[in-house]
Amino acid sequence: MRKKYNPKLIEKKWQKVWERLKIHQAKDFSKKQKQYLLIEFPYPSGEGLHVGHVRSYTALDVIARKRRMQGFNVLYPIGWDAFGLPTENYAIKTGIHPKKITQKNIKVFKKQLKSLGLSFDWSREINTADPKYYKWTQWIFLKLFENGLAYQAEIPINWCPKCKIGLANEEVIDGKHERCNTEVVQKELRQWMLKITAYADHLIKDLDQVDFLEKIKTQQINWIGRSEGTEVKFKIQNSKFEISVFTTRIDTIFGVTALVVAPEHEIIKNLKSKIENFKEVRDYIEKSKRKSEFERTKLEKEKTGVPLKGIFAINPLNQEKIPVWVADYVIATYGGGAVMVVPAHDKRDFDFAKRYGLEIREVIMPKGRYETSKSQILEEAFTEDGILVNSGEFSGLTSERAREEITKWLEKSGFGKRAVQYKLRDWIFSRQHYWGEPIPLVFCENCKRIVENFKSQIPESKLKIQNSKFKIQNFYFSLGEILNPGWIAIPEKELPVKLPYVESYKPSETGESPLIKIEKWVKTKCPKCKSPAIRETDTMPNWAGSNWYYLAYLMKGISDFQFPISKYKKVFKYWMPVDWYNGGMEHTNLHLLYSRFIYKFLYDIGVVPTKEPYQKRTSQGIVLGEDGRKMSKSFGNVVNPDEIVKKYGADTLRVYEMFMGPFDETITWSTKSMIGCFRFLNRVWEIFQNKEKIGQSTKEIKIKLHQTIKKVSEDIEATKFNTAIAALMEFINFYSQENQKLSKNEAGLFLKILSVFAPHLAEEIYHRLFNLNQSQSIFLEKWPEYDKKLIKEEEFELVIQINGKVRDKIKVRIDISEEEAKEIAKNREKIKKYLSGKEIKKVIFVPKKLINFVTV
């Protein structure tokens, strides 16, 4: 009696068998070739698993299953990125402890993931909010601190007034906090910063060594935003001060008709007494401070500014006296917070000059016009390269030459130098929140005094050497402790600094972390000098734990996160780098860059064996709701994977997610289309239940089978999962035809290539076909190789064209010569008709493809 395909009856069963057989567990130091596959571990939100997760995880599950069958020692791990704001917000709302919420959410996620038959190695499950785990997150911070890469700054930061939290640039989208959509304002706060900018060049350069999607590389490069140019010093008339300006167009320096500084620029304070209109200037600065970053950038067209009356800068090239302005379109944190205004050759400067009546002086001419040497009044800025005019001794040079020459001149005369600027800023690493890793530092007044008394004796140069130690009064201070006087690291053996229990998770109104309210925890002893000290109450951002989690999976396999780090060097060496990392495009500028930075640092201090953590990076496209909008509770268009699994089975969901469209493109969910995949699996089930379909196979179907093996194998490697599935469907369509049979072994080959997409179904049929017992599995079999000889075809359909238009087709031998093809083609009735009375001017013959007669 045949039974209908019922995924419910088979999926749970095989999941248990696989777990018992431990076929998904990786073996450290196995002699097999290693293959480390990684997906972005989920944040266990209350929303549960999203079909977007499924797309990413299934894709690498396909790879993982295929690699195991190809004989690799595969590591495909999973864990939880458990710290995060939504959990904390939910805790505030409900009064339930974030830890409990997280545990509950993890349980749901785990059940959902397991129901999909994903071949994760659950024995290495990790959780970033586990003290054993975040002990190491803290350790990495301490290493950065020790090496002078963590520092404190009182800086204007993006501040979300609703969440009462400082934000990284990366968390601000369109001037709004990405999580809660509240308009962000500027606020000065003491923050821990990480010097990611020290790695800017490496982060660009080492992209050469890795295999990332091209668009990911470009996006990272643009984000880092390196530009080469010249730094020029403009002396202030009758003053010891000078303004340093960065420009990529030093060739235009003879066209400078003003300098503009950012409102935060120190020159304003320094020259306060000399600025004749100081009140006006102060008012302008106050006003621009009140504007949010959003307003400042939104009102792009309306550039405002105020002159610093009585202040003049001297152009070092021609000694010209030029006015100085303050304007909030100049960014304080880039290029020294000052720009030279060249209205004739920069669009923004042109607008600014028009508005305030500054002189527009042409110093670069387009080549064509230079030759006719006609000067003309500029209607708009000419921003391209050209030939220099009105530029003293540099007139007549090309822009490119002039940049070289003028920079040389400046270097010689001490007025400037070659310089590189980055858009990338240092990473704000403090959060004023509860649900994160405590920053493992204390503040000690006594140590502060000791360090400050001593600091002046240390030569500048020594403060730049990473990992330096300084002995003062029998205490050793690390570079970080010298650079940040009073801040003392918690020793490694005292880690982790555990998150204490709190009653209220609400941030204080001042913006400080809720931890500040726990006096018992805050007040402590300095681990160095044993004087009273205060703990840092800021916690780390949610990216901290995800910076290194791919190493945590490896540590988990060795020992349960015990110190010291030397325990793990061997296992890092075996597994790293990650061979293939798949995740969302939205993490390209944040997580991907941050984790590369941290990994590079770990490489520099000798912890990890390679410069880059990820050898290959791909991205899946977003899955939109059925209505074409982003899936969201508020639109009511969320597809719940549980319901799909319940109704159609995990295999259908998996196959559909791979089939729905090109893997890296955004795609709209369609339940109707998904049913097509369900039908396909049903057809597979039915056909393999039919004993009459097993038998002597024809050459035709053998060829088709091996072509399918080839196509599926190749398409998987190219992440063209959609066409791989199409090929599987085509094969089944062919096999469904009357008189088509397969031998048992051939049927097995098909099941193997299907098994990576629909593991449960394939396993079930495979077992029935070969009468296997439960210690055997299709996944312990070898991935099929296609038969090269077999798929060499003997015949092909010759296309006959007249002037490039298809007029006839005929089957011929594969090795037919041009002459033979010509004869055959010419004698076809249809072709005769077209050729009669016409002269053949040319014949084009493409072997295995076509013949084309040209008559015109």
Added chain:
RNA sequence: GCCGCGGUGGCGGAAUGGUAUACGCGUUGGACUUAAAAUCCAAUGGAGUUUUUACUCCGUGUGGGUUCGAGUCCCACCCGCGGCACCA
């Protein structure tokens, strides 16, 4: 504004410069059924010629170009998506 990607049937999408629309969905017709669902079979880009067998023309965002031949290459433009955005 800058950078990147894309525009193909009613829909999702296939196509190393060589048969455009594979595969799937939908639709229509048929088989099975008391009926429906499910399943199976067939047709399915548009317009036209023809009693039929058949045949012709037009078709990959728009306009040009290169080529025996262009969805694919080149130029210009339009539209959509993603990222960055006063970065000097």
